[in-house]
Amino acid sequence: MGSGHSKERKDFQIGKASEFYWACRNGDYQKVKHLLVHLNFEQLSQIEPNGSTALHAATHNGHYKIVELLLKQGCPRITLNRFGHTAYEEAQTEQMRAVFHRQTHQRFVDENPIESFELTSKSSDDKQTTDDVPDDWVKGYTTKRGAHEANLMHAIAKHL
Structure with a gap:
């Protein structure tokens, strides 16, 4: 499934998604943390049958700690959902958008x-x-x- 970049997915199924997706959507931080240990990159970043990724769901629903955790795990920021939006674009507040901003002034250089x-x-x-x-x-x-x-x-x- 991976990180598709098409503008809109036509074959989505509302309500169909993985346990990981639902934990992210519902803000269950402990469950997300537990499930992350068992996921590979493809599973972490997959577009679910409902047309969104777990990062889209956590972002849209305002779960800051989960979004931070997913981004630290390397969840792709550029994947588009069925509406053609990135997770950043799904953020409902400026506070949530700020979670996506890189912490350093130099994007590709480590802090130390x-x-x-x-x-x-x-x-x-x-x-x-x-x-x-x-x-x-x-x-x-x-x-x-x-x-x-x-x-x-x-x-x-x-x-x-």
Whole structure:
């Protein structure tokens, strides 16, 4: 089913939806949290037979904590429901729309980039892999001083 982008679904069935969808729609935070553990990405973002996603339902019904949880789990923001609306467009209040706004002023940069990268080192003896592809094109370092790129990331993080 996935994240369809068609303007309107013609085959929807009002009232037909998954247990996860209904938990999101009804604001049952604990149940949503429990069910999330068992869902893959496709299930998390599926368009239900009624023409909406769980994110659309939670947003439309004003369940802030559930919307935050779904967005943190990577629920797609651009999926269109049967009316051609994103979940953001289904928000009934500015307060709900604010939940969709990114927390940082830089959309594609983490709050703390230094913690996003794990610095590693590799033994110089392991330059060749078993499939005859050189493995030394990627270098890792154990300290920020060990690599120019690591120092650059450190400098960027200090100035954010």
